[in-house]
Amino acid sequence: MELIITEKNNAARRIAEILSDGSASTTQRNGVNVYQWGTKTCVGLSGHVVGVDFPVEYSDWRDVEPVELIDADIVKSPTQENIVRTLRQLAREADEAIIATDYDREGELIGKEAYELIRDETDVPVKRVRFSSITEREVRDAFAEPDDIDFDLAAAGEARQVIDLVWGAALTRFLSLSARQLGEDFISVGRVQSPTLKLIVDREREIQAFDPEDYWELFADIGKDGDDFEAQYFYDDDGSEAERVWDEADAEAAHERLREADGAEVTTVRRRTRTDNPPAPFNTTAFISAAGSLGYSAQRAMSIAEELYTTGYITYPRTDNTVYPEDLDPEELVAAFGESRAFGDAAETLLALDELDPTEGDDETTDHPPIHPTGELPDRGDLSEDEWEVYELVVRRFFATVAEAATWAHLRIVADANGCQLKATGKRLVEAGYHEVYPYSSASESFLPDLSEGDALDVTEVRLEAKQTQPPRRYGQSRLIETMSDLGLGTKATRHNTLEKLYDRGYIESDPPRPTALAEAVVEAAEEFADHVVSDEMTAQLEADMTAIAEGEATLEEVTAESREMLERVFEELRDSREAVGDHLQESLKADRRLGPCPESDHDLLIRQSRQGSYFVGCDGYPDCQYTLPLPSSGEPLVLEETCEEHGLNHVKMLAGRDTFVHGCPQCAADEADESEDEVIGACPECGEEHDGNLAIKHLRSGSRLVGCTRYPDCEYSLPLPRRGEIEVTDDYCEDHGLPALVVDPDSDDPWELGCPICNYKEYQARQAVDDLEDIDGIGPATAERLEAVGIEAPEDLLDVDPEQIATEVQGVSADQVRDWQSQLPDLDTDDDDSDDDGGADEATDSDAEPEPGVADD
16 A cells, blocks of 8 residues: 655645545544545645654743753654554555655655654655645656655754754743743743844834924925826935925925915926836745735735645745746646636736746745746635635736736926926826736826926915824834845744744734734843844854755754754853843833722732633732722723823723724723612513512623623623613513613614613524524535534534644635634633622623624624
8 A cells, every 4th residue: 555645634635636536535544534545545644743842851840940941852742643643553554655745844844754653663665755736737747756855854844843942942931930920921932033023122112212303395286278286396405306394494485485486387308218027926925925915914825825735726835936947838827817707818918928938036946936826727616705815816926927017108397486396207007018917016107297398387286294204114014024034034934923923922913013012021131131032143043054954064963952052152141130030021011011000009000810811900019909990801901002081090992803892991980880870670580570689770890781680699690781872761661571672872863772681682692693504604505515524513513623623624724714713603601700890790691792782893
């Protein structure tokens, strides 16, 4: 039996389909899909199925000094035991094996891990196949000419694993222990992560330190015969045409001269033609940048690209190459799109050219070609909206690289108006060239009438605009990745993951990324006490050393030893400053959580988290001062810049995905609840007959409102109410429940007739019900069928699955999509214990945990 091992299950399915001409059958071993046809068997891994770690005796952070990790042994152990067990079983049955993992440093290491697992069981021949797209031609060609594993390339990947483990674990433990930040709140540090974070923090420092300067610009609408256009005032500043006037008096004087002008005379007319060359082919960095302009994060863009690669629609998306290989036939590939409804017109336009001569970028490598379509076209319905948009971007970028240059006609005029110089430029697209097939580059035109020197123009309006110089912009994700590339931080395969880790660990927020106070504290501590931690030179040197391993110029042992020596020097810098580092970090960590002055002490109020995980407001002077305020039980609190005029506290926003809302001042919310009285509206349906319990409209100190039983906590019956808006109790009563109808904002132009609160909530539950997979947004019949094939037959089956695992098992499904589906499922556990609120807090249903009844969002 010939055993074929791929990097993921969806690649195994695709390769089995190609090599078997669609005849492969699917069985399962240990929950792992196995594809068989004839004498061949194919199985997919799940990326790395073997991980590196320290021996178990190093696992207790409190019993092991972080510096001890530098020279600790590294052990390997299975991370996906069912896959490892399956691979071992299949290896014992095999006569030969073929490794068909992705062809890059990481893929080679994954292949080597599979090789070692096979070698533990048998000494059968093991070969390696490599391809840049999972298309029929490339896969068949690769299997026709197998090669050997590149152990140097795999060693470079293994060196990265070891170095990142040792650096990350040792420094993370040191900083976390110093700041007494353990558990889920540990302070993460990484070899690539930390220098990248410093880039972001340094840019934020530039922004904060920026001192704006005032300046003025003048504009005039000029023209003739009603064809007006805008022109800008300029003056000679040592030979340059300066547009900014830095003195207000000079600006006012120029403004007055322009206002007094009877007209303007054209003094200069200059015409020129400019060639606009097509873009270079996509490498990973350029692709991420282009996808970013469409609104995709770096992580999301790469996740989609990997899906398109695995399904055979584009080539491998991790590449530095910007030069197409010589064996790529542009005419043949363009012709493959000739019958496509989406791309047929563009393909015909290109095929009508005399020659298709692809552009070339500056970087030429031999591992993978630039990212381009394979010529295997998906049906529009086979892809999600995001996948189609990214696929179209890749197709049209390829089209652009084989298209002709565009030609622009530029016109520039200068006119004199009462001694003031005015200039205007226009441009017209003469030959559309690549813009005809690539709509992502700007092809906007600007109008100027055809003028000649000496023409008299009217001056119809004059404007003086006061402005200020602006600080540098924050790095967007694509610009950050470009900068990381320029500095040698990380690789094409890891940079987008580094950014995702910074988001996940609370170091950056928003997009473009902005550093949190925690990020600034970690960078400041590193700069003061151990600058190597955030040094891009050190990290770039290690990256170069790992490349040397791949090229056979260094060994794994030499490079890892050098990295340990570097880390030893870092700890020498840190050894005497542990207490200072801890104090600095502890104080800085409070900045993101500080709200304002405590009313009962000289300390500040901070957002804190209980042992149960709920958030509340507490005094920094605890235990001497035990003043607290509740916060809503759903979402994660974010401190806003806006402050309460009465209490001086920052407002709080609760981040809860699509149910995010602004809570406001916690003291105001608590005071309003304390001052409110319960408004009884009727009998409690659960205890009214037996215990005379009543339902009342309650205002909670957390800011929530609900209809709850007056006998709480003996009776926990409750119904949610909208957080905002005046509530009116009407005289119309529900025949089924005997409760009055409620109206929200009755005096507004658009009152919300909530009706009987029990009926309203039942209707809401019915609307929110998710009974079938297809009730979930984003799951259609075809996707539901693929999910059912791997055992996900009902919505509740999605709750406990691993998104990454499902992404490897289900074709066309990404881990991000699975997480989105999981977020749409209702919380099956609605019994929340929120002891911070009094008087019936979150009694049976948390009114902040889900959209309020009767409305999509409030």
